[in-house]
Structures are given as C-alpha cells and as structure tokens.
Amino acid sequence: MGVKQALRSIDAFPRAEDHLLQKTQSGAVVSIVGLLIMVTLFLSELSFYLNTLTVHQMSVDLKRGETLPIHVNMTFPSLPCDVLSMDAIDMSGKHEVDLDTNIWKLRLNSDGHIIGTEYISDLVEMEHDHSSHKHDEHKNETEALNILGFDEAAETMIKKVKQALADGEGCRVYGVLDVQRVAGNFHVSVHGLNIYVAQMIFGGSKNVNVSHMIHDLSFGPKYPGIHNPLDDTNRILHDTSGTFKYYIKIVPTEYRYLSKDILTTNQYSVTEYYTPMNEFDRTWPAVYFLYDLSPITVTIKEERRSFLHLITRLCAVLGGTFALTGMLDRWMFRLIESFTKKPSTRA
Numbered sequence: 001m002g003v004k005q006a007l008r009s010i011d012a013f014p015r016a017e018d019h020l021l022q023k024t025q026s027g028a029v030v031s032i033v034g035l036l037i038m039v040t041l042f043l044s045e046l047s048f049y050l051n052t053l054t055v056h057q058m059s060v061d062l063k064r065g066e067t068l069p070i071h072v073n074m075t076f077p078s079l080p081c082d083v084l085s086m087d088a089i090d091m092s093g094k095h096e097v098d099l100d101t102n103i104w105k106l107r108l109n110s111d112g113h114i115i116g117t118e119y120i121s122d123l124v125e126m127e128h129d130h131s132s133h134k135h136d137e138h139k140n141e142t143e144a145l146n147i148l149g150f151d152e153a154a155e156t157m158i159k160k161v162k163q164a165l166a167d168g169e170g171c172r173v174y175g176v177l178d179v180q181r182v183a184g185n186f187h188v189s190v191h192g193l194n195i196y197v198a199q200m201i202f203g204g205s206k207n208v209n210v211s212h213m214i215h216d217l218s219f220g221p222k223y224p225g226i227h228n229p230l231d232d233t234n235r236i237l238h239d240t241s242g243t244f245k246y247y248i249k250i251v252p253t254e255y256r257y258l259s260k261d262i263l264t265t266n267q268y269s270v271t272e273y274y275t276p277m278n279e280f281d282r283t284w285p286a287v288y289f290l291y292d293l294s295p296i297t298v299t300i301k302e303e304r305r306s307f308l309h310l311i312t313r314l315c316a317v318l319g320g321t322f323a324l325t326g327m328l329d330r331w332m333f334r335l336i337e338s339f340t341k342k343p344s345t346r347a
Contacts, residue, residue, distance in 0.1 A: 027329050027332075030325050030328050030332065033325070034321055034325030037321050037325075038317075038318050038321045038322070041317045041318065041321065042314065042317075042318065045310065045313050045317060046310075048305075049305050049307075049309075049310040052258060052302045052303065052304060053302070053303045053305060054225070054300055054301065054302060054303070055300070055301045055303055056298060056299070056300055057298070057299040057300075057301070058296050058297070058298055058299070059296070059297050059299065060295060060297070061252050061293075061294070061295050061296060061297040062297075063181065063252065063297075064181075065181075066181050067178045067179065067180060067181060068179050068181045068250075068266070069176055069177070069219065069220055070088075070176065070177040070186065070218075070219055071175075071176055071216060071217065071218045071219070071220075072103070072174060072175060072176070072177065072186075072216075072217060073172075073173075073174040073214075073215040073216040073217070074172070074174070074188070074212055074213060074215060074216075074217070074287075075108065075112075075170060075171070075172045075173075075212065075213045075215065076170055076171050076172075076173070076188070076210065076211065076212050077108070077112070077170040077212075077213070078168075078170060078209035078210075078211050079170065079171055079208070079209065079210070080107070080164035080165065080169045080170070080171055081106070081107050082160065082161050082164065083161055083190045083192075083193055083198070083201065084105065084171050084173065084188060084189075084190065084192075085189065085190070085191060085193075086103055086173060086177075086187070087186060087187055087189070087191065088179050088184065088185070088186035089184055089185055089186070090179060090182050090184035091182050091184055102175045102176055103173065103174070103175035103176075103177065104117060104173070104174055104175050105117065105171055105172070105173055106172040106173075106174070107169060107170075107171060108169065108170040108172055109167070109168070109169060109170075110167065110169070110170075112170070114172075154194075158200050158201055161201050162201060165201075173188060174215075174216075181293065183292040183293065184291065185288055185289060185290040185291065186288075186289050187286045187287060187288040188286065188287050189210075189284060189286030189287070190202075190208060190284055190285075190286075191284060191286065198284065204279075205241065205277055205281055205282075205283065205284045205285060206240075206241050206277050206278075207241065208241050208284060208285045209237055209241055209285075210237070210242070210243070210244065210285045210286065210287055211235060211236045211237045212234075212235055212244070212287055213233070213234045213235075214230050214231065214232070214233040214234075215231070215232065216228070216231055217230040217231065217289070218231075218265075218266075219268060219291075220253075220264065220265030220266045221265050222265070223255035223265060223300070224255075226265075227267075228267070229268070229270050230246065230270055235274075240276060241276070241277045241285045242274055242275050242277050242285055243274070243275045243283070243285050243286050243287075244272070244273075244274055244286075244287045244288065245272070245273045245274075245275070246270050246271070246272055246273075246287075246288065246290065247270065247271045247272075247273065247290050248268050248269070248270050248289060248290065248291040248292070249268060249269050249270075249291075249293075249294060250266050250267075250268045250291055250292065250293045250294060251266060251267050251268060251269075251294045251296065251297075251298055252264075252266055252293065252294065252296075252297045252298070253266055253267050253297070253298045253299075254298070254299045254300070255300045255302075256299065256300065256301045257302050258302045258304060267298070268291070
C-alpha cells in the first residue's frame with residue numbers, strides 16, 4: 001500500500017472528479033481551433049520528414065580518360081539543313097570524333113513542322129594548324145574554279161538552298177557528341193560550304209542569319225533539381241547577323257540517391273558574348289560553345305531526416321500548441337466571467 005501511495009504522490013497529471021469540471025462554449029471553440037492547428041502542424045512536420053534532404057560536398061576531380069557527352073537540341077529557323085554543319089574541336093587542335101557520335105538534322109518548314117531528316121556525317125578528324133588551313137583554302141579555291149559554271153551538282157545544290165531560303169525553311173539539330181574530357185569547343189555554322197558556293201547562296205556573310213533556339217544543352221544525364229542555364233534560350237536576329245559565343249564552365253557532378261545508386265553527370269555555368277558582322281569581315285557567322293572543365297567535383301547526396309528528429313519536433317509543436325490553447329482557454333473564461341458578473345454585482 002505504501003508503494004501505491006508513493007507512486008500517486010509523484011503523479012504529474014492529477015485528475016479532478018467529473019462534477020468539479022466545468023465545460024464551456026468558449027472552451028469548445030478553443031479546443032476545435034487547437035485541434036485544427038495541431039493536425040495542420042502534424043501534417044506539415046510529416047511532409048518535412050518524408051521529403052529528402054540534399055547535401056552538397058566538394059572534392060578534387062580525379063577522373064581521367066573518360067569521355068564527355070554533349071547533348072544538343074537546337075533550332076535554326078532561318079537556315080536550311082543543307083548549309084548547316086557541326087564541328088567539335090578540343091584544345092589539342094584536332095576534331096574529336098567518336099564512333100558513337102549521333103547527330104541528326106530535321107528539316108522544318110516556315111511553321112516549324114518537320115518535313116525531312118538528314119544524318120550529319122560531315123564530322124571529319126583533321127588537323128587545324130595554319131599549314132593545313134592554308135592547304136584547305138588552296139584546295140577549295142581550285143575546286144571552286146571548277147564549280148563556277150561547270151559543276152551541275154553544285155548549281156543544283158545552290159538552287160535548292162535558295163529555294164529553301166525563299167520558302168522560309170529552317171533546321172533542327174539534335175543528338176549527342178562524345179568528346180574527350182578536355183577543354184574545347186563545338187560550333188554550328190555554314191563552314192562546311194565551299195566559300196564560293198556560300199557567297200553565291202547568301203551574297204555575303206551579313207546575310208547569314210544564325211538566329212537560334214536552344215531547347216536543351218547538357219553534358220550528361222539530368223538529376224532531380226538540376227538547372228541548365230541555356231535550356232529554352234532564344235536568340236533571334238532581325239536584319240543583321242553576327243557570331244554568338246557561349247563560354248561554358250563545366251562542373252563534374254555525382255548524384256547519390258537514397259538507394260545508393262550513383263549518377264555521374266555534369267552541371268555548368270555560362271557567359272554569353274555576341275559579335276555583330278560588318279561588311280569588312282572575312283569570317284562567316286556561327287554559334288560557338290567553348291567549354292572548359294572545373295577541377296572540382298560536386299557530390300550531391302540524398303539523405304532522410306532521422307525518426308528521432310521527427311519525434312522531437314512533433315513533441316515541441318504539439319505540446320506547445322496544447323499549452324498555448326490551454327492558456328487561451330483560461331484567459332477567455334476569466335474574461336467572459338468578468339463580463340457576466342458585473343451586472344449581478346450592480347443589482
């Protein structure tokens with residue numbers, strides 16, 4: 001018997017008898033409001049617990065000998081596919097061509113609807129030093145002399161492109177480039193044309209409209225929350241032309257899921273520069289993407305908050321709400337009681 005009495009003496013929640021309890025309408029209103037608040041806070045805390053937490057870490061990039069995938073999807077609304085070519089060059093001065101490289105060109109009409117496809121196979125590995133460049137210019141000049149007035153295929157191609165330009169034909173370029181994991185650039189231009197053929201088609205570099213829309217540009221698969229700054233970028237030129245250069249800094253990234261799966265990809269930042277053409281320029285407009293790799297790797301981990309953390313927050317939130325509603329109920333009861341007692345005392 002002494003043990004039971006000792007236990008009762010330390011009871012922190014003594015209960016009064018039912019006939020000593022007074023239930024009021026104000027207490028019912030406060031109870032309902034407090035219950036709604038507690039349910040709302042409980043659901044909020046539960047949602048906060050179920051959502052994954054991402055933690056960012058940085059370390060030195062130790063990857064070597066891997067390739068860099070470049071996912072390209074862009075539209076040139078003012079240039080036919082017959083005049084567009086894509087080139088990829090690394091810092092050693094060579095065109096980087098991988099057997100797995102797949103780039104497609106989609107012919108578009110003036111309304112943007114697809115009217116045909118063409119596979120780009122004009123990526124050729126070659127040196128880009130001054131001597132080879134001069135040799136190519138000399139070769140092009142020699143071929144051009146044969147083209148002017150004698151090559152029926154060239155004349156047919158010129159007529160075809162001029163008709164496509166008159167019809168407002170455009171081109172969509174998309175696919176994947178696999179290049180070496182070193183600094184370099186890739187660009188889309190009319191450089192694949194013989195200079196004399198390009199002159200006969202456009203009548204000068206100022207008439208080459210390289211307006212473009214970048215639907216997607218990424219350097220690997222996408223992970224949750226990634227933001228590629230060049231996605232959905234539109235650059236439209238009117239009655240002018242020039243060269244666009246996008247300077248891209250690539251950051252190697254690893255995304256680690258809760259399931260322990262690891263996704264290796266890249267994110268990037270970009271700076272844009274535009275150079276308008278003038279009548280004295282001997283170069284032709286193009287869209288350049290010049291990229292460099294950061295020596296730092298970013299690791300993003302998905303983590304789940306601990307269950308004990310959830311319990312602690314629930315106790316704090318629900319207990320605090322219960323205590324606050326209890327105080328509010330007492331204040332309201334005393335306030336109402338003070339107003340109801342005043343008339344009786346005056347009488």
